[in-house]
Amino acid sequence: MKIINYTAGAVLIVAATSANxxxxxxxxxxxWDYDVSTDTSTFIGNTGVMFDIALNPITDRLYGVxxxxTLFEIDKSDxxxxxxxxxxxxxxxxxFSSDGTLYGSGGNSLYTLNLGDGxxxxxxSGGYA
Incomplete structure (x- = not known):
């Protein structure tokens, strides 16, 4: 097991990118951007508080709620x-599923989320996890 040195404090939510x-x-x-190969983190900017983020495996675009x-698209560069x-x-x-469908959960419900209008x-539903 590799211990990572993450200087940003507690990480609440993480999405893996397809590159590097x-x-x-x-x-x-x-x-924050964390480079696994160099064990370094870089502050990208402020997004406002998000409950969760997810990376679309088809388009490589980042989304947050x-x-x-409100559903947001988040620019990974700034x-x-x-x-x-x-x-x-x-x-x-x-x-996200592997086909690019965005799923959301809340309470005991499961949803699909429309990337066009949110x-x-x-x-x-299936109970609480």
């Missing part, structure tokens, strides 16, 4: 955010 063994982490409203339920729209649900977790469509 790099991790993107969000913590306390900031976006805020505590207010941490600027572009609001896509309201999910209409409380989303606490995000993940809307969430319930696809089921």
């Amino acid at each position: 063994a790099t991790l993107i982490g969000a913590s306390n409203g900031g976006l 805020s505590s207010g339920g 941490a600027s955010t572009t609001p896509i729209g309201s999910t209409g649900a409380t989303i606490n977790g995000l993940t 809307s969430a469509t319930s696809i089921g």
Whole structure:
């Protein structure tokens, strides 16, 4: 097991990028780049507080969801955010499937999220994890 020296403090959420063994982490409203090969972290910029982030494996674009339920696209180079729209649900977790479908979870519900307008469509419930 490799112990990593991450100087940004507690990492709350992480998304792996497709290039150069790099991790993107969000913590306390900031976006960080962590290079696994050199064991270094670099502050990218402020995003505002996100509940979770996820990287689209098809487009390599980063997305985040805020505590207010807004879906954002996040620029990985400068941490600027572009609001896509309201999910209409409380989303606490995000993940992409290998085909580029964005899923969100909140409470005991699972959703698909529309990357065009941010809307969430319930696809089921399954209890709490």
